[in-house]
Amino acid sequence: MTAPPTALPESVAPPAHRDGNVLRWLAAYTASLVGDSVYFVALGWSAQKAAGPTEVGLVMAAGALPRALLMLGGGVLADRLDPRRVVLASDALRCLLVLAVAAAIALTAPALWVLVVVALVFGAVDALFIPAVGALPPRITSSDQLARVTGMRSLSMRLSQIVGPPIGGLAMGFAGVAAAFAVAGLLFALSLPLLLALRIRTGTTGAGAGQPPAPGTAWKELLDGLRYVRRHRLIGPLVAAGALCELGLTGTLGVGMVLLNAERGWGPSGYGWIVSGFGAGAATSAALFATAGRLPRAGLMLAGSLFAGCAGAAAIALVPTLWTAVVLAAGVGLAAGVFGSLDSTLVQAAADPAYLGRVTSVVMLTMVGLAPLSYPLVGAAIGAWGAAPVFIGCAVFACLGVVIVLSSEAVRRAELPRRN
Secondary structure, eight states: OOOOTTOOOGGGOOOGGGOHHHHHHHHHHHHHHHHHHHHHHHHHHHHHHHSOHHHHHHHHHHTHHHHHHHHHHHHHHHHHHOHHHHHHHHHHHHHHHHHHHHHHHHHSOOOHHHHHHHHHHHHHHHHHHHHHHHHSHHHHSOGGGHHHHHHHHHHHHHHHHHHHHHHHHHHHHHHOHHHHHHHHHHHHHHHHHHHHTOOOOOSOOSTTOOOOOOOOOHHHHHHHHHHHHHHOTTHHHHHHHHHHHHHHHHHIIIIIHHHHHHHHTOHHHHHHHHHHHHHHHHHHHHHHHHHHOOOSSHHHHHHHHHHHHHHHHHHHTTOSSHHHHHHHHHHHHHHHHHHHHHHHHHHHHHSOGGGHHHHHHHHHIIIIIIGGGHHHHHHHHHHHHOHHHHHHHHHHHHHHHHHHHHHOHHHHTOOOOOOO
């Protein structure tokens, strides 16, 4: 599918929150994310009915393996074929897959191996969807609007996490698991006409963008993309800092927070308050970027927000009262959201359009592929030494990202793009 002839030049983009092109992309992205949430609820419930707790974990984790293994290849495909085509194909495949599962469940109870296969295929398609959808914003708006788009995207993610599971639960309550899969499939289908209506912008967004290199084998293009990330004086340090942040804090704020809550005896409601506090802080940062669109001294603010997030994550394990932990969690969510939004926007604004898919795939691999590897390590460490030393150690590890940022002149001096 080629871009519509109404493609707009780079110089005339309206503000993102009033840009119909951006809003169509956001609606399509939100529909896909809510569909994801409904799908995972339905998949987990189906596995629970087919087998025991261990098998439920197997089914839910099955999609993570192909997603991690194929993510970088998905970035190559996005750069080769145009990310909009890849997103369209991915959502169409997910729609067909999930609707087929809905039909199968309506006719008969699925065996465990069927659910594992579904999870594996869905994860493989996700590996194509994630880099491509992340590479679309610079192609649908001007570079000075990328921070707003990043904030709007983060708000969409928060919304999907809130409304997706209840939609899945209501569908199952009224008409069974097959209905939940059908709702997920329809949500994926809803994104297709919105994506088809997108206008792809002409011109370039990345600094120093030029003609794309001569095409080669997929393996060569993958290696070219990795070399591009490593050698870029701004993108390389930003990706490294983001990876250290994810590896250091994801396990702490996930598994670690559950174990800390049990250690302090705050109960399930206490854990819920802490998670809500973090979510409120992250949503606040997303709203900030969606409305303000720009923060000054982006590179230094990025370093400061990462340091503040690391300090807050360490402090949560040291405070004695639940309400203090909730306040700290909100602060960590705010700081992590500011860091993530600045990091993502600076990377997208600096990347050569010919490499956007591969750059996005490297960034997302650290988030959805490598970061979850810290879960068992954090759990085992807390079991051996308790929560406080592990929280502090993980925060110190994540703080290495601050060192990388401050040691790079390009990052220290980085600013978000301005409107020309």
